[in-house]
Amino acid sequence: MDIRKWYLLVIMFYSTITLANVERDxxxxxxxxxxxxxxxxxNNGNWVFVYKSYPNDYSKNKAFVVSVNDKKRMEVTGIDYYSFxxxxxxxxxxxxxxxxxxLKTQKEISLGILQQQDWIETNQLLCFINEKNQLVLRKYEKKxxxxxxxxxxxxxxxxxxxxxxxxYQKEGENIxxxxxxxxxxxxxxxxxxESFSGATWSFNEDVISTVLQNKNIVLIDLKKRSYKTIELPKEEEFIDNVWTSFFSNNDLFINYQVLNSIKVPVNDYLEIWNxxxxxxxxKTSGAGWGESSIYPARMGGITKTVVYKSLKEHLVVLPYSDKLKYLNIGVPDYLLVYEPLELQDYSENFEKVRYRLFQIDIGxxxxxxxxxxxxxSYLNRSPNSRYIVYPRGDIWEVYDFELQDRIPIPQKEMYYRPLWSDDSKYIYYQDGENLLEYNLQTGKTKRLTNLKGENRxxxxxxxxxxxxxxINSTYPIIFFVSHPNNKTSYYSWYKSKLTNIVDVTLNRLSTFYLKRGIANNGQTxxxxxxxxxxxxxVKVFRKGKVSTLLEAEVPxxxxxxxxxxVIHYKDKYGVxxxxxxxxxxxxxxxxxxxxVTWIYENQGAIxxxxxxxxxxxxxxxxxxxxNEQGYFVFQPDTYASEEGAGLSALECVTKGIESITALEPAIDKTKLGLMGHSFGGYETSFILGNSKLFAAGISGAGMHDLVNYYYEYNYMLKIPNYFRAEEAQIKMKDTYGANPTKYHNNSPIHFAQNYKTPVLLWTGMKDDNVHWEQTRHMYNAxxxxxxxxIALFYEKEGHSFNKKKEQLDLTYRVLDWFNYxxxxxxxxxxxxxxxDYENY
Structure with missing residues (x-):
């Protein structure tokens, strides 16, 4: 073919694509x-780094450094990995x-292309390796x-x-x-x-351990400049995956694998599920995260544990069982021992584990x-390593290792782990209403806040x-409170004084940004x-006052x-x-x-x-x-009642639409759409099979057949879905065998024959959270x-979409469906x- 003709065809092809996109977009x-x-x-509270983000065009994003004192800002777009x-x-x-x-003169200096760099706040040092392979310490002083x-x-x-x-090591040296x-x-x-492979640091950073290529461990005292070599017990098979951690007294906890060289021939072609x-x-993916130390049998080996007593220079070999595991909590002479799978029955997402105390010296x-x-997630060791706090039944409990005594704290709020004071004398926790301080020495509890209702x-x-x-007692405790009815506030506690930084408000206060926006002294x-x-x-609290640092820049x-x-109403149960x-x-x-009604559990916070x-x-x-395309959008709460999640969603949404259409006559009750994703997709599909309210529906990545879903293996969580149906969002409570009628009555697929509403189904073919076959089954029904x-199966996407091409396509098909x-x-x-079933 003539190259000019080929080039013209290519130009026409891409022009057609562009035109099609313009017409569609x-x-x-x-x-x-x-x-x-x-x-x-x-850290001094004088400056803040902010981004001005454009979600529809990332190329327009800008970065600024803003002076907290005079609110002047300097553009620093393109700078990242920054420190002040x-x-x-x-x-x-x-x-x-x-x-x-x-930042004062806006003068910029290049330090070159550095191989490594770290900012050391306490010493005001920049540590880096320059282009000449020099380790440089650069000091930032006032003058x-x-x-x-x-x-x-x-x-x-x-x-x-x-x-x-x-x-560090120097080039050409192993020292x-x-x-x-x-x-x-x-x-x-x-x-x-040999080359240095990295270090495990002791609590006080005065001792390190490093694992050599021969699997020996070197324990180095940085102050004494001395070292000991720890040889692991002799094994007939190969040792691998040596992992170390310290106790607070510099004893060393060591886990290692003994690999099995014997190959089981059947494993090449068969996997047995007993x-x-x-x-x-x-079963499905080999070793998961952390599995090498917990379930080494899947790696073809076993895990063993030893403890090196630093002062005695003695290696303690701990009792071994292929089911038994040890957990180092950092407390000298103590470990926790447990069997990870002892209580595993797949009725819960996270299986319960029975932890026992193990004293090393007496074995x-x-x-x-x-x-x-x-x-x-909840265990918290005190800074002095004398105590640990952890959940026990319906309370928090403290274990005192010095007295070998248990101290009960009569409240447990599972959304928040208790915190220690830096002197290990106090515990800060919440009871679902207020923030409390517990004194370990007196056993008395002091309430730091005086709030009412459910607060987190x-x-x-x-x-x-x-x-x-x-908590660092030198500075204020800064905390966020989530109040009833989706209200929030900020407080600080310092020297027995409670300060209300932001009063209870319906405005959304960002805890995500607040975590990044607290100066070291807690004053800004x-x-x-x-x-x-x-x-x-952007708001700022400084010198006891709140002011606006940056106004919004949206016209x-x-x-x-x-x-x-906002409407408030009740369902038939009075909820x-x-x-x-x-x-x-x-x-x-x-x-x-x-x-268009969008559903997914509680929606009030939005x-x-x-x-x-x-x-x-x-x-x-x-x-x-x-809204900009001319639609009302309604977002009502839903929940799972004793009847079941599907029937409850039907009740909640029906009551919500009855209430809102009675209050707003401009809503066209003949032109109602319903949409949801995941659990909301399940709710949508169920409602459409049991209601004639809606003229169009869209259900994304939903659970459609609860019986099938109940017995499915979940490839994301790597366990059966039992618990997700019985508890989690669907909350069926009973097993299928105990109450099959309830499962049938709440399964969307069993009502497919009743549909009056056109429905668009969609899912990603890489969805391992709610398997895409659930959508295929509903489509077939x-x-x-x-x-x-119509069902949309996106080949390269999962449970929710990450790729812009697919995101754009789905958005336009959603709009097409509702517009149609x-x-x-x-x-x-x-x-x-x-x-059209008559034409194909």
Whole structure:
């Protein structure tokens, strides 16, 4: 073919695609929509890094550093991995290059392309390896910035978690060096005879352990500059996956695998699922996260545990069983021992585990500590390692290792783990109404707040490690409160004084941004505040007062038309429910408008969200897009009653629509649409089979056959779906065998023959959360009864959509579907072709 003709055909092909996209992309999103993101506050509270984000065009995003004192801002777009110095510098990366920006003079200096870099806040040091392979320490002082140390021929370094110590090797050497970042003293530790593979640090960072290639462990005392080599017990098979952690007294906990070299021939072609199998989590994908230390049998080996006693220089071999596991909680001479699968019965998402105390020196168990699920999420060791707090039944309990005594705290609120004071004398916890302080020495409880009703608390400036979270008593405790009726507030507690930073409000206060916006001393706070007709505004609390740091920069004409109506009503059981109605743009009370109802459990909190119109939605729904296209949008609460989740959703939605249409006559009751995703998709499909209210429905990634779903293996969670049907969102309570009628009565697929409403089904073919075959089954049922149905199966997407192409396609098909059935826009060829059973 003539190259010119080929080139012309290519041009025509791409022009056709572009034209098709232009014709299809009929929604015009104003390019001025934006919102503020609070990213980081300087530790002195003088500066804050913010993004101005444009959700419909990321290329327009901008970054700024804002002065908290005078509100002046400087654009720093393109800079990331940033840190603030106490002397008003911003250090960050622009592409590959590290830059140093003087925020007062706006002078910028390039430090080059660095191999590694770390900001050390306590010493005001920038540590990095430059292009000459020099380790450099750059000091930021009030009068000047200068390099105070350079060490040649450094390939890489390892820094301690608290950033006080540095370990490294030099090019061409196997000697391990140590640098004290306070004294700047360099010490040669030992010749490892190999490359340094990394370190496990002790609590005080004065001792490290490192695993050598031969699986021996070297324990190095950084202060004494001495070391010990720990040899693991001799094994007939190969040792691998050696993992270490410290106790608070520098004893060392060691887990390792002994691999099995014997191959089982049947495993090449057969996988056996026994009736008594408790390891179903590992049947489909081999080792999961953490499995190498918990279920090594799936790796072809077993896990063994030893403890190295540092002072005695003695290795204690712990009793071994293929079912028995040990948990290091950091308390000297004590471990927890447990059998991970002892209580596994697949009736719960997270199986309960029975934890027992084990004393290392005597080599014996000391009885049960607690039986609970998600123990690691709630366990909290005191800073002095004398106590642990954990859930036990309906209470919190403290174990005192010094006295071997239990201290009950008579309230447990599972949404919040208790925190310690930094001196280990107090515990801060909540009882579902107030924040409390428990004194371990006196046994007395003091109430820090005096609130009423159901309240949940979240302390935003707790510090410490994953298993040891505590409050720094030097500074205020900053906490967020979630009140009844979707109200929120911010408080601080300091020196027995409670300060109300933001009073109880219906505005949405961002805890996500507040966590990033607390200065070290707790005296300056930054957060965003919004409401449905108030865009994200950046607020600051400083010197005891709240002010606006950054006004929203969304033109008012884009949202000043917004109107909502919040209704409260009851279902037939007397349960209080909330519904939120959003009005169409350019609303005219003398006209009639179609309405789309979106459902997914409780929806009351969304009344305070400032939503930006966006066609890139993970599930094809954006209420503001629908409002701008001339739709009412209604979002009522639903819940699972004793009758079942489907019947309850039918009751909640029916009552909600009856209530809202009685209050707003502009809603066209003949043009109602219903839509939901996941659990909301299940609710949607069930309602459409049991109601004639709706003229169109869209159900995404829903559970359609509860019997099939109940017996399904969940490939995301790696367990059967029993618990998800009995508990979780559907809350059937009973097994299918105990109450099959309830399952049948709440399964959408059993009502497919009753459908009067055209329905669009959609799912992702990589959905392992709710398997895509559930959607295929519902499609087949509706097709069998010749109901108007189209099903969309997106090959590369999962439970919700991440790719822009698929997000855009789904959004437009959702709009096409509702426009077709609720507005009479029947020029949608893909719908016409898909629902007419007489033409194909």
């Amino acid at each position: 009929s929604i015009s999103i104003d390019p001025r929509w934006n919102y503020w993101n609070v990213e980081k506050i300087s 110095t106490a002397t008003d510098f911003l250090i960050g990366k622009r592409r590959m290059e590290t830059i140093e920006l003087d 000047e910035v200068k390099d105070i140390l350079k060490i040649d021929r450094i390939a890489t370094y390892t820094m301690s978690p608290m950033k006080n110590e540095l370990l 391990l060096y140590h640098l004290d970042l306070k004294s700047l003293k360099e010490n040669s530790l030992l010749d490892l005879k 009736g008594n199998d408790r390891e179903l989590k590992y 014996k168990e000391m009885g049960d500590l607690t039986t609970t699920s998600l123990f690691g 608390f979240s302390v935003e400036n707790a510090i410490g490690s994953i298993d040891c979270k505590y 706070l930054i957060w965003t505040e919004e409401n449905f007709n108030q865009p994200h505004t 008012k004409e884009l949202y000043n038309w917004r109107k909502q109506k 209080n429910l909330t519904g939120v109605l959003w009005y169409p743009k350019d609303f005219n009370s003398s006209k009639k408008y179609p309405m 009344r305070s969200y400032f939503e930006i119109p966006n066609v890139y939605s993970e599930y094809g729904f954006n209420r503001t897009v629908l 509706l097709k069998r009864y010749r109901k108007p149905v 059935y609720l507005k009479g826009e029947t020029n949608k060829e893909w719908i016409d072709k898909g629902i």
